[in-house]
Amino acid sequence: GNSVTQMEGPVTLSEEAFLTINCTYTATGYPSLFWYVQYPGEGLQLLLKATKADDKGSNKGFEATYRKETTSFHLEKGSVQVSDSAVYFCAAGSSGSARQLTFGSGTQLTVLP
Amino acid sequence: KAGVTQTPRYLIKTRGQQVTLSCSPISGHRSVSWYQQTPGQGLQFLFEYFSETQRNKGNFPGRFSGRQFSNSRSEMNVSTLELGDSALYLCASSLSGSGTQPYEQYFGPGTRLTVT
Numbered sequence: 731g732n733s734v735t736q737m738e739g740p741v742t743l744s745e746e747a748f749l750t751i752n753c754t755y756t757a758t759g760y761p762s763l764f765w766y767v768q769y770p771g772e773g774l775q776l777l778l779k780a781t782k783a784d785d786k787g788s789n790k791g792f793e794a795t796y797r798k799e800t801t802s803f804h805l806e807k808g809s810v811q812v813s814d815s816a817v818y819f820c821a822a823g824s825s826g827s828a829r830q831l832t833f834g835s836g837t838q839l840t841v842l843p
Numbered sequence: 844k845a846g847v848t849q850t851p852r853y854l855i856k857t858r859g860q861q862v863t864l865s866c867s868p869i870s871g872h873r874s875v876s877w878y879q880q881t882p883g884q885g886l887q888f889l890f891e892y893f894s895e896t897q898r899n900k901g902n903f904p905g906r907f908s909g910r911q912f913s914n915s916r917s918e919m920n921v922s923t924l925e926l927g928d929s930a931l932y933l934c935a936s937s938l939s940g941s942g943t944q945p946y947e948q949y950f951g952p953g954t955r956l957t958v959t
Binding site: 762764766772773774775776779819823824829830831832833834835836 | 847849874876878885886888891893898899901933935937946947948949950951952953
């Protein structure tokens with residue numbers, strides 16, 4: 731099955747700093763890749779996705795590029811805000827008919843004003 | 844369009860009891876998956892249902908079971924509760940049923956289960 735390795739947290743940044751959260755995956759075939767965000771007391775929200783090599787997913791200033799050669803899907807944002815403070819999860823989707831996401835361990839991001 | 848809803852949001856049970864959690868997917872979504880989230884194990888896949896059939900199952904004991912109804916609503920049941928079953932249980936729905944189509948899953952707010 732798939733496995734996802736995610737940068738350990740917590741990560742603390744000042745407002746307007748550059749953010750990178752590393753994510754690498756191991757999979758058979760070419761899984762779809764996702765970043766989800768979880769705010770305190772809530773479920774997971776889909777942040778962005780990429781479905782094939784070299785695809786770039788983007789949303790709300792966040793970006794991630796599907797790199798097949800390095801099996802990576804790193805999350806980046808040029809200028810973080812206090813409201814970006816949350817836990818971020820990288821996930822790989824199973825290939826085939828079944829729907830199953832394999833998640834990384836999550837990275838807690840805190841942005842200070 | 845309404846999102847994924849889960850009921851109840853919070854639940855406290857005693858060891859040995861059983862519990863049933865409910866999930867209503869986004870309208871038109873036919874795939875429903877369940878995940879368990881704990882601080883120690885993170886997010887782990889429980890099972891997935893599509894068209895009332897369990898299509899995939901994670902590595903959990905048989906005490907964890909589920910079902911899906913004809914309207915795509917799903918329930919999961921945990922019998923003989925253990926302290927270690929305390930977790931946030933998340934339901935997610937997905938539009939696509941085809942293995943060749945990319946998909947994304949949309950999550951509900953979760954049910955927080957505490958076993959004492």
